[in-house]
Every structure is written in C-alpha cells, then in structure tokens.
Amino acid sequence: MKKAAYSFPEEVLEHVFSFIVSDKDRSSISLVCKSWYEIERWCRRKVFVGNCYAVSPPILIKRFPELRSVTLKGKPHFADFNLVPEGWGGFACPWIRAMAGAYPWLEEIRLKRMVVSDESLEIIAKSFRNFKVLVLSSCEGFTTEGLAAIAANCRNLRELDLRESEVEDLSGRWLSDFPDSYTSLESLNISCLGNEVNLLALERLVSRCPNLKTLRLNRAVPLDRLPNLLRGAPQLAELGTGAYTSEMRPDVFSNLAEAFAGCKQLKTLSGFWDVLPSYLPAVYPICSQLISLNLSYATVQSPDLIKLVSLCEKLQKLWVLDYIEDDGLEVLAASCKDLRELRVFPSDPFGLEPNVALTEQGLVSVSEGCPKLQSVLYFCRQMSNAALNTIARNRPNLTRFRLCIIEPRSPDYLTLQPLDDGFGAIVEHCKDLRRLSLSGLLTDRVFEYIGTYGKKLEMLSVAFAGDSDLGLHHVLSGCDNLRKLEIRDCPFGDKALLANAAKLETMRSLWMSSCSVSFGACKVLGQKMPRLNVEVMDESGPPDSRPESSPVEKLYVYRTVAGPRLDMPGFVWTMDDDSALRIS
Amino acid sequence: MSAEKGYVGLGEVGEMEESIGLNLKATELRLGLPGSESPVKSTSLGAKRGFSDAIDGKWVLSGNGNAGSDLALGKDASLFSPPSDNTNNDPLPLPQPSKPIPAPAAKAQVVGWPPIRSFRKNSMATQPPQKNEADAEPKPGCLYVKVSMDGAPYLRKMDLNNYASYRDLSSALEKMFSCFTLGQCGSHGVSSRDNSSESKLRDLLHGSEYVLTYEDKDGDWMLVGDVPWEMFTDSCKRLRIMKSSEAIGLAPRAMEKCRSRN
Numbered sequence: 120m121k122k123a124a125y126s127f128p129e130e131v132l133e134h135v136f137s138f139i140v141s142d143k144d145r146s147s148i149s150l151v152c153k154s155w156y157e158i159e160r161w162c163r164r165k166v167f168v169g170n171c172y173a174v175s176p177p178i179l180i181k182r183f184p185e186l187r188s189v190t191l192k193g194k195p196h197f198a199d200f201n202l203v204p205e206g207w208g209g210f211a212c213p214w215i216r217a218m219a220g221a222y223p224w225l226e227e228i229r230l231k232r233m234v235v236s237d238e239s240l241e242i243i244a245k246s247f248r249n250f251k252v253l254v255l256s257s258c259e260g261f262t263t264e265g266l267a268a269i270a271a272n273c274r275n276l277r278e279l280d281l282r283e284s285e286v287e288d289l290s291g292r293w294l295s296d297f298p299d300s301y302t303s304l305e306s307l308n309i310s311c312l313g314n315e316v317n318l319l320a321l322e323r324l325v326s327r328c329p330n331l332k333t334l335r336l337n338r339a340v341p342l343d344r345l346p347n348l349l350r351g352a353p354q355l356a357e358l359g360t361g362a363y364t365s366e367m368r369p370d371v372f373s374n375l376a377e378a379f380a381g382c383k384q385l386k387t388l389s390g391f392w393d394v395l396p397s398y399l400p401a402v403y404p405i406c407s408q409l410i411s412l413n414l415s416y417a418t419v420q421s422p423d424l425i426k427l428v429s430l431c432e433k434l435q436k437l438w439v440l441d442y443i444e445d446d447g448l449e450v451l452a453a454s455c456k457d458l459r460e461l462r463v464f465p466s467d468p469f470g471l472e473p474n475v476a477l478t479e480q481g482l483v484s485v486s487e488g489c490p491k492l493q494s495v496l497y498f499c500r501q502m503s504n505a506a507l508n509t510i511a512r513n514r515p516n517l518t519r520f521r522l523c524i525i526e527p528r529s530p531d532y533l534t535l536q537p538l539d540d541g542f543g544a545i546v547e548h549c550k551d552l553r554r555l556s557l558s559g560l561l562t563d564r565v566f567e568y569i570g571t572y573g574k575k576l577e578m579l580s581v582a583f584a585g586d587s588d589l590g591l592h593h594v595l596s597g598c599d600n601l602r603k604l605e606i607r608d609c610p611f612g613d614k615a616l617l618a619n620a621a622k623l624e625t626m627r628s629l630w631m632s633s634c635s636v637s638f639g640a641c642k643v644l645g646q647k648m649p650r651l652n653v654e655v656m657d658e659s660g661p662p663d664s665r666p667e668s669s670p671v672e673k674l675y676v677y678r679t680v681a682g683p684r685l686d687m688p689g690f691v692w693t694m695d696d697d698s699a700l701r702i703s
Numbered sequence: 704m705s706a707e708k709g710y711v712g713l714g715e716v717g718e719m720e721e722s723i724g725l726n727l728k729a730t731e732l733r734l735g736l737p738g739s740e741s742p743v744k745s746t747s748l749g750a751k752r753g754f755s756d757a758i759d760g761k762w763v764l765s766g767n768g769n770a771g772s773d774l775a776l777g778k779d780a781s782l783f784s785p786p787s788d789n790t791n792n793d794p795l796p797l798p799q800p801s802k803p804i805p806a807p808a809a810k811a812q813v814v815g816w817p818p819i820r821s822f823r824k825n826s827m828a829t830q831p832p833q834k835n836e837a838d839a840e841p842k843p844g845c846l847y848v849k850v851s852m853d854g855a856p857y858l859r860k861m862d863l864n865n866y867a868s869y870r871d872l873s874s875a876l877e878k879m880f881s882c883f884t885l886g887q888c889g890s891h892g893v894s895s896r897d898n899s900s901e902s903k904l905r906d907l908l909h910g911s912e913y914v915l916t917y918e919d920k921d922g923d924w925m926l927v928g929d930v931p932w933e934m935f936t937d938s939c940k941r942l943r944i945m946k947s948s949e950a951i952g953l954a955p956r957a958m959e960k961c962r963s964r965n
Contacts, residue, residue, distance in 0.1 A: 200815030257820075283822045311822065338826075392826065416826055466827070468817045498817060525817050556818075582816065607815070 129154075133162045142167050161185060168192065169627050171209060171233065172652065175681040176217035187226045188252075189218065193233035195630050195675055196580075197605055199257065202632055202673070204658060206688040208234075211258075213686075215239045219246035227252035234258070240265030244272035252278040259285040263312075267293035274301065277330075280308040291316035291339075297324055306333035310359050310390065315339040326351030335359030338392045343371050346378035353381050360390030363417070367397050376401040389413035389438075396423040406430035410457075413438040415464045421447045421475075429454045435491075438462040441477040441498065448481030452488025460494040461485055468498070468525060479506040486513040494519040501532040502559055507541025511548040520545055521556035527583040527608075530560040537561055543568030546576070553600075556580040566590035570597020578603040588615035595619035605630040612670075613640035620648050628677040632656075636674050639667030644676070645694025652679050653694040654687070662692060850876070852944035853913070863936045869928055876915065876944070914950045917942050926950070 127135075136159055139145055149159040165188040168174055179189075193209025211233045218225055225247045235258045243250065250273045255261075263286065269279065270293055294316045297304075304324065309316065318340065325331060331352045340348075340361030349355065365371055375398065379385070385405050394417045409431045414424065415438040424443045428434070434455040441463055443451070451458065463481070467474045479502045485492060492514055502524050511517075524538075531538055538559040546552060546569050553575055557565065561584035569576065570593035577600050585591070591611035594604065596619055604626065612635035623629055623644075638655065641662075645653035655662050656673035683693040850861055866872045915927040919938040927935070927942070 197815065199820045200818045201821065202815045283820065285822075415823070418827075464823065465817065465819070468819055523817050527813070527816065580818075582818075 129158050132158050136162055140165070164188060165227075166190070170677050170679075171214065172681065172684050173627070173677060173679045176214050178681060180217060180221040184221070185224075186218075186222050187224060188229075189214075189222075189225065189227070190229040190231075191233060192231045195232075195605065195628060196603070197607065197630055197632070198232055202607065204656065204688075204690060207656070207691065208684065208686055208688070210686060211235045212239045215242050219243075223247065224249055226250060227254075229254040229256070230258055231256040232258065234260040235265075237261050237265035237268070241268045244268040247273075249275055251275055254278065254280040254282070255284045256280070257283045262287040263289045263291070263293045263314075267296045270294065270296035271298070274298075275303055276301075277303055278306040278333075279304070280306060281311050282308050282335075284311050286312055288312050288314040290314065294324065295320040299323075299327075302328050303330065304328040305330045306357075307331070308333065308335040308359070309337050310335045312337040313339070318344055322347055322351060328352075329354070331355065333357040333387075335389060336361040338362050338390075341365065342375070342398065346374045349378035349382055354384055355382050356384050357387035357411075358382070358385055358389070359413075360388070360392075362393040363391045363398055364393040364395040365398070367395065372398060372401060376404065380404040383408075385409070387411040387413075391417040394419050396420075399423055399427055402427070403430055407432055409434055411436040415440055415462065418442065418466065425450045431455060433457055436460040438464070440464050440466045441475045442466055443481070444476045445478055445481040445484065446476070448477075449484045449488075452484045456489060457491060458485070458489040459491050461489075461492065462496040463498060464496075465498040465525060473500050479503060482506070483509050483513075486510040491516070493517055496521045496523075496556075498523045498525060500525050501529065502538060502541065503531045503533045504536065504538055504541035504544075505531075505533065507538065508544040511541075511544035515548045515550065517545070517549040518551050519554040520549065520552060521554065521580070522558055523556065524558040527558070528560045529558075537564070539565040539568065543572070546572040551575055554578045557584055558582060560584075562586050563590040563593070566593040570594050573598045573601075575600055577601060579605070581606045581609055583608045585609045585611060588612050591615035592618060595622045601625075602627045604628075606632070606634060608633040610635050613637050616640060617643060620644055620651075623651055623676055624648065624678050626678065628675065630673075630675050632673040634674070635670050637668050638662040638665065638671050641671055641674060641694045642667075649695070650678055650680070652677055652683055655692045655694060656690055657692070658690045848917075848939055848941050850942040850944070853946045853949065861942075863939060868932050869935075872927075873915075876942075912947060913944050914947050915942065916945045916950060 132155070136145075136148060139148060142165075145159060145163060149156045160182050161184065163183045164186060166179065166183055166186055167190045168179070169192050171191045171193050179186075191211070191214060193211070194203050194207060197203060198207070209232055211230055212235075215228075216239075218228075219242050223246065226249050228243065228250075229252070233255075235255060240261055243253065245268075253269060253273075253276070258281075261284075266279075266281075266286070269276065291312075291314050297320075301324075305328070316337070316339070321340070322344075325334065325348050332355060334348070334352060334355055334357070336345075336348075336359055338361050342361065342363055342365040345360060349358070379402055382405065386409060388402065388409060388411070391414055396419050399419070406427065407430060410433055412428075412431060412434060413436075414427075417424075417440065420442050421444045424439065425447045428437070428439075428443075428447065429450050431437075432454060435457050436459060437451065437455070439447075439462070443463065448463075451461075461482075463477070477499055479499060482495070482497050482499070483506050486509070493516055495517065496519075499522075502522065530536060531541070539562055542555075542557060542561070542565050546555070550572075552573065555569070555573065555576060555578070557580065563586045566585060566589070569579065573579070573594075574597075576598045579594060579598070579601065581604075588611055590609070591606070592615040594601070595615060601622075607630075609631075611631065616631075616636055617640055641653050641655050644651065654675045655671045656675065657671060659672070662669070662671055683695045687693065848861060848863055861875065863872070866875060916924050917927050917935070917939045918924055918941045920940060924943070930938075
C-alpha cells in the first residue's frame, strides 16, 4: 500500500502504539490496514495465548518477532478437578525451545495448566539474559532441580511465582542457589512446596532484596521464624504465612505482633495453615490496612473469624472456609463495605450432613450489605429461588457468579422446584455478568434464560443440569460473547452441537464430558469444521471399536490455526478430515 | 478386619432387603434402578436420589439418530426434537453393573465433584478440622463420626456430643438404621465387668444380626459398650454396624484390651 504524503512516519505510529497495551486493542489496530498490521507486529511486546494449541510456536514467532512477554495456557479448566487424564498434553517444552531461539531478550514467561519439565526450566535459565518473570500457575512436571537452575542463573529475576503448581520437592537446597550478589527479587511465591526450604538462605535472601513486595511462604516455614523474615522486609505488601501455629508462648506472640506492626505497607495476607486461634490477634494491628485476606486454609471457627474480619474495614477480597457461617457473613456485610470479591470454600465437602451453619442466607446478607460486590464463589448445601432472586436484585453489578450447591441436582429447598428461576434472575439482572457456574436442580428453562439474558457471558460451567439438547442450543445460539463452555454430566447431544457448529469457531473452547454426544457426531463435526480441533478422549479404547452412536467419554473442541496437534496421548483421538476417513 | 463389604449390586435388592430385614423405605432410600419408580420429590432427600444417579454411572443412551448428511449446519436449523417424554429428570435406565459397586469408604465420590482443586483437597486432608491435642483451643461443639452399616449403601454422620449415654446413642442409631440391635450394652465401665461380661458379649453376638463396633484412636475395632461413655466419645473415630458374623473375631481382642486396661 502506498504511503500517502500525509501519513505518519512509522516511528510515530510505533510510538503511538506503544501506549496501547490491551490485547484486544492491539488486535483491532492490526486490522486497520496492512501497514498498521506490519508496524504493530514488529512493536508488539506482549502476547497472551489462551489455548496453546490454538496456534503454534512457529506461527507466533513469525508474526511477532520482538516479544518480551509470553503467556500460555494449556489444559482445559476442568483439569483442575481431575477430569483430564494424565498425559493429555499442554507441554511447555516445544514453546520454550522455540522461544529460546527466537527471543533472546524475552523477559517474562507465564504458564498456566501446562506441563513444564526441569529441562525447560534449564533452557529458560540459560537462554534469556534479561529474564525477569516466571509464573507457573497450576503447572506440573518439574522438580526443585529446575528451580535451582533458575535461581543460579537468572541474575535479573524479579518474580518467581509457583502458585498451586505440583512440584516434585526433592530438597529445599535450591533456594541457596541464588547467589549472594542477587538482590533483585520483588515477588516470591513458594506456597505450593511441600518440603522445608533452607530457612537461613531464605532469611538472607529476603533481607538483601530491598524491593521485595510479595512473599508467599509454604506451610513448612514455622511460625517462630516469621518475625525475622518480616523484619528483613518491612516494605512487604503481600505476605503468605507458613503454618500459623506454635506452642502458645507470650514471647513468640509479642515478637510476632511487633513484626507485623512493623509492616506498614502490608495489604494482603494469605497462608494460615494449621491456625492456632490464639495467634490470630497478632495480626489485629494491621487489619485496618488489609485489602485482601485469604483464610481459605484456616480451620478456625466462626467467632475467631468474626473478630478478625470485623477489623478489616478496607477489605476488598476475602477467601474463607464455611466455618465463617451465616453469622460471620452477616458481620462481614456490616463491616466490610468495600468488599469486591468473596469466596467461601467447603470445610467438609464430602460429608453427608452439613457440619456448619452456612446456608444461602450468608450470601444474601453479603449481597445486601456490600454494594461493590462483583465476584462470588460460594459452596453451600441449600439454595432457594427466592434467595437467588434477592441476590440478583441486590447486586446487579455482579460480574462473576459461581455457585456450588454440594449435592448435585438439589432443588430449591423450600419449594422443591428447580432453581431455573433463581439463576434466571441472576442473568437477567446482572447485565454485566461475564462468568457463571451453575449447580442444583436445573431444567432446560435455565438455559433459555441464559441464552436470552446472558449477552455478556464469556464463561459458563454446567454440571448435572438440563433435560435435552434444547438446553445446549439455547446457550450456543443466545450467548453472543461466549468464549468458554464446559459441561459435564448433562443430557446434551449431537443435535444442538451440530446445529451450532459455526458458533464453536467464535469460542476458545468447548468441553463436554459424560454427556450424550455420539462418536459419529464428533466425526461429522471434525470433518465439516477444519478450523476446529475436535478431540475425543476415551480411556476405554478407540471410539471406533464401538458403534457410531455410542456416546464419547469426553469431548474437547477448540478453534485453531495450527491444525490437529501431534502430541496426543493414546486416549485422545482427533476428528479431522484424514482421521475421519481412516476410521470409517 | 475386612474393608467394608462391597454393597450389593442393584439387581439383588429384593433379596437383600428381605434377608437383613432392612426397611429402607423408612429411610427413604430407593435401591431400585433409577427411573423405575417415581422420583422422591416429597422431601429434600430427593436430592440424594439425584446424587446416586450420578454415581451409578454415565448416561447410557439409545442411539441419537444417525449423524448423517441430512444434518444441516447452521443456526437456523431446527433439528432437535422437542423435549423428550422423559421430562421428569429421570435418567434413562442403566444397564446392570457387571460387578458390584464397591462400598464407599466415605460418601461415594463423583470424580471432580464438588469442584475443588487437588491442592486444596490435599491441604485440607492433612488438617483435621478439630485438633485433639491438649494445648489446642477448646473442642468445638461437634464431634462428627461416620456411621456405616454393613449392607446399607450409604453412610451417615452423627455428632457424638449430642448424646449422653450409650442408651441415647442406641436409640438414635435405631432411628437412623431402623432394624438394629445394640444388645445389652449398658453404660457401666470396664471395671465393673467380670467374667460374666464375656458370656454377655457372646450372647450379644449370637443373639442378634448386628453389633455396633467402633474404631478407636489406635485404629482398632472394638465393641461398643466396653468403656465408660466419656472414654468412648474421646476415643471413637468412627462407628460401624457390623454383621455379627463379621464381628466374631472382634470379641477376644476387645476383651484383651479391656483386661490390659484394668
């Protein structure tokens, strides 16, 4: 395209583009015209790949030659709940190898639900001279040896965050591999590690890194070592404690309380494993400055939780166990008017009877009392349409609503009706709802509501719900912004899926397990939609050894520009053109 | 001690019900194939039935029609049939399982439900909700123990702190598992027992279908009634209503332990 006389020089456009950081905006810029596409791709520094199989390393590298930051996500969300068998995929190695060659100046790698090997970590450690940020979220496949390589080699490392990864913890020695000259650490999250790290090395590391803002310890760090660590980093903003218990000794207590009081910038607390309630008052002096509190591992009872929470007037985010009970949530509603996010986890999810007095009422109270509440994750054992209706009307500003009624298919406990109307009220009133998880007894009607009102919905999780394909059809045809749909144990089948095949290309992915989708339909879908990867998972053997009408165990469909993947394990079959021909 | 016996497959329901005289209707549990009876919607226990559907296996379907060329792809295609006749949420009938479903050690767990991440599950598993150490905070007001009964496909949980004596416990259990015999256990302690207690136990074992046993802190299975009530609630980790035929090996050990305590 000819450059018109009045167009800006490339350098100016590049400069302007540098202020555009959101992925969506960058994408829009690149679509304006060919020259903007070219300029944009050369100056793009940060890329987010929501599904590592939607694109391939060569494609990424070809388009964006100068990246500094890459984020990749691997396994589907339901992998968190053991629904994705071992070996499924999400291997980071091919990406890391490719990037090692193409991006010597890469600074940040963030991976979620991927399999990362020690070898990959070694490659990272040796290939990127200016490497700064490594975040491994819910990853697995590596050991503390890989971490040692990172510690020893990454001179400019700022952030090492292993949140909820499964690390084979061979020894706590790796932490000592940070050289004495290394002082640039800003954020360290080792909360997932099982073994004790070398505590002296940790203390020295913490005290020599003046910019350390985030420190999340693992359970093995004893409480009596915490004061020293805190004194070495009074500038800390986010702290995750280790085990929060010790012999009850006044000197240990006062030492701890003093150390906490010295952290004037501390805004976020987490950890709190094995809490001895008598130590909780040590944090009281800083409660008034807290904006985020994760007590979801703290097995303390409601009175202690209430005392703590009622002091946190600035609290925006609370994660807690259901020990807080309805009473505690009422206090929360009265004390924490700035609350934006609440997550209540079950203390006894597999018990038959409720072990705590937590019901729908707690959530109703919070919805009444906290005007800024946007994000909810709530596990409980009973719910009613009336309560959901009230919540919806109280809080039309909800953007994320995930409700888990523990017993599948539980009806409204007052009327014994399905909870269709209640969830319908949620989607109708909460017009900005982006994420929704359903539970309880639900018919196709709830999906009709979702399809009608859930226009901004991006992610929907469904389990043990619905009556027929109509349910699925409502969602696929109605939810204009749907990106991720995950379904388990619902009677949804071929018809809705095939009727809405085109919709699937507008989404990131669809997961369906223990539903009624037949192998034959999967083949058809794979054949007709070349830009979708239609993957069937079946651990009992090749799906073509059963009749075409047999339902598949698990189905994972996602859009891709990279074609069928080549790293599938034996229990995954892809339904593309070739394979469909081969099988039939 | 054998692990819980695999509970009987769905097909043998009728016989089982008769042989143990277990009146499950009283506990509102249906053991018939899902869909073979009208849904239990009259109480909140209806939810439990839904759950047992989930654990009984996947949906088995009649064919979904041929996925063939007559299927047009596109949003307007109205290819789905109207909701099936089966509108009362009953799943389609399941085939008989080829082997008996093993009895759940705890509540029968559906894979991945409730949706809790492994990291959290593992963290909680190594943290008992109530501490037993002396220096811990005072015991919270509940002492839940699991109660299982041989042959019954579900567990209950009860709070031992709700009861003051073996008699209370016995009547509560009787209500819970309607046909059940505690026998002649009283609340006297071990010290008042003499040789006649051995014969009492033997009577117990021979005289009734079931005996009540518990697992103590050491992991041993004991007959309920041997120790003072407070000692019992202190050491009881779980309860099992055991078939007397299974419990025969239990008595000598129980007696030994009693003797060694004296």
